[in-house]
Amino acid sequence: MSGGGAPGVIGELREILARATGQEELLDLSEQAPLFGDGVGLDSLTGTLLLREVHRRFGVDVAAEDLNLDALATLATLATYITERAAAGPAPGS
Amino acid sequence: MIVKCVVWDLDNTLLSGVYLESGAQPPRPDPALVAAAAQLRDRGIIHAIASRNPPEAAQYAARVTGLDFAAAECGWDRKSDAVRRIAADLGLSPDAVAFVDDDPYERAEVSFAVPEALVLSPEDMADAVGWPEFSPAVVTAEARRRGEMYAERRRREQEARTFAGSRDEFLRYCGTRVTIGRATGADVPRLHELSVRTHQFNTSGQPVAEPELRRLVGSAEHLVTTVRLSDRFGDDGLVGGCVTRAGPDGIWTVTLLMMSCRAMGRGVIEALLAWLAGTAARGGATALAVPCLVSPRNVPLRLALTAAGFRADPGASSGQRHAVFSRPLSGLLPEVPDWVTSSVASGVTEP
Numbered sequence: 001m002s003g004g005g006a007p008g009v010i011g012e013l014r015e016i017l018a019r020a021t022g023q024e025e026l027l028d029l030s031e032q033a034p035l036f037g038d039g040v041g042l043d044s045l046t047g048t049l050l051l052r053e054v055h056r057r058f059g060v061d062v063a064a065e066d067l068n069l070d071a072l073a074t075l076a077t078l079a080t081y082i083t084e085r086a087a088a089g090p091a092p093g094s
Numbered sequence: 095m096i097v098k099c100v101v102w103d104l105d106n107t108l109l110s111g112v113y114l115e116s117g118a119q120p121p122r123p124d125p126a127l128v129a130a131a132a133q134l135r136d137r138g139i140i141h142a143i144a145s146r147n148p149p150e151a152a153q154y155a156a157r158v159t160g161l162d163f164a165a166a167e168c169g170w171d172r173k174s175d176a177v178r179r180i181a182a183d184l185g186l187s188p189d190a191v192a193f194v195d196d197d198p199y200e201r202a203e204v205s206f207a208v209p210e211a212l213v214l215s216p217e218d219m220a221d222a223v224g225w226p227e228f229s230p231a232v233v234t235a236e237a238r239r240r241g242e243m244y245a246e247r248r249r250r251e252q253e254a255r256t257f258a259g260s261r262d263e264f265l266r267y268c269g270t271r272v273t274i275g276r277a278t279g280a281d282v283p284r285l286h287e288l289s290v291r292t293h294q295f296n297t298s299g300q301p302v303a304e305p306e307l308r309r310l311v312g313s314a315e316h317l318v319t320t321v322r323l324s325d326r327f328g329d330d331g332l333v334g335g336c337v338t339r340a341g342p343d344g345i346w347t348v349t350l351l352m353m354s355c356r357a358m359g360r361g362v363i364e365a366l367l368a369w370l371a372g373t374a375a376r377g378g379a380t381a382l383a384v385p386c387l388v389s390p391r392n393v394p395l396r397l398a399l400t401a402a403g404f405r406a407d408p409g410a411s412s413g414q415r416h417a418v419f420s421r422p423l424s425g426l427l428p429e430v431p432d433w434v435t436s437s438v439a440s441g442v443t444e445p
Contacts, residue, residue, distance in 0.1 A: 022254075023260065036401045041262075042397070043361075043364055043397065043401055044295070044358060044359075044394040044395070044401070045359035045394070046359075047397035047401070048294075048358075048394045048397060051397075064390065067388065067406045067417060068406050069396060069397065
């Protein structure tokens with residue numbers, strides 16, 4: 001198992017990131033590349049757009065459960081988080 | 095008369111479609127109207143719904159627009175009755191209410207039955223946010239310029255959409271200038287306003303009264319910092335502030351941090367956190383701590399803290415209402431961009 005995130009989820013996350021940042025090259029982003037700091041440079045604006053879209057598409061509210069936002073370390077960690085939460089059942093209210 | 099509440103129709107107004115005719119995927123919110131509504135909300139104007147829909151439509155609208163609705167009248171009777179009930183519910187006189195609907199018949203009905211109300215079409219709203227009726231008496235320069243800043247922001251966002259480079263390059267292209275300074279008494283009203291109005295970037299979630307802010311500005315044990323923002327599109331004035339205290343244990347604590355969401359996406363919160371880390375390190379601190387209310391509203395602040403290397407205290411869980419985010423000041427600190435200038439000469443005096 002590589003990361004545990006479904007390939008479809010990784011692909012969707014790449015699309016969301018590319019759109020949120022306006023950087024098309026993120027469509028080829030490595031699963032292991034850090035989202036914060038050099039590289040993607042996720043910040044409060046792009047991070048908010050990403051979290052909102054993840055909530056909308058997958059029904060997973062990352063910020064509500066993950067205080068330090070560790071799920072946002074890489075594409076792989078985020079996809080794993082989403083896949084596990086989605087498997088555990090739909091989020092309340094979604 | 096100043097409008098205190100805007101009553102919105104949903105179908106083809108606040109929502110880009112008809113709720114009951116849209117099947118599994120309800121219509122998206124109208125981005126322009128939601129932006130206008132958020133703008134009015136930031137002036138202290140509240141929102142309500144009058145819609146020919148089931149109550150779920152109002153809940154859906156609140157969720158997708160991110161707006162808080164003080165009242166919602168969902169049903170099939172006359173809209174003028176809904177407007178009057180909303181005004182009564184909120185303790186407002188009908189002349190403090192505006193009504194926005196795409197349907198000319200509904201507008202005529204409300205105009206006839208509630209002549210005191212300001213009745214508008216969705217097309218009117220883009221301009222209406224600049225009208226005196228939507229501009230409550232305000233004390234700060236920032237609040238007075240809100241209409242202009244909105245126009246400036248629209249121009250900036252238009253250019254951003256067609257700009258080819260990275261966001262950092264766009265901020266440079268815009269001539270972004272962040273100026274960090276030590277607060278004076280003259281900044282107190284605006285700092286108070288920020289403490290009341292900011293939510294997405296606010297560590298306390300509590301308004302801070304002017305006398306308390308004045309005390310902190312005059313305190314030798316606290317550093318009250320102001321952050322101003324401008325670029326070639328306009329001057330946003332004082333958009334953020336923070337209060338810092340140096341502890342005897344070598345830990346600097348940011349007891350309050352707040353920033354206007356207007357400055358979001360313009361590198362300001364990132365610049366402020368980087369500047370704080372650098373300033374605290376030069377002042378001899380070993381760690382910087384940011385006690386923080388944990389709420390769904392200030393997730394953007396948590397994102398900025400995480401990006402700047404802050405971590406919540408071990409053992410804290412997202413279920414609790416407060417957490418202390420901190421970072422050590424050894425090793426590589428976040429970089430302060432060169433378009434940030436600081437006029438804060440000295441640090442905080444240790445008690």
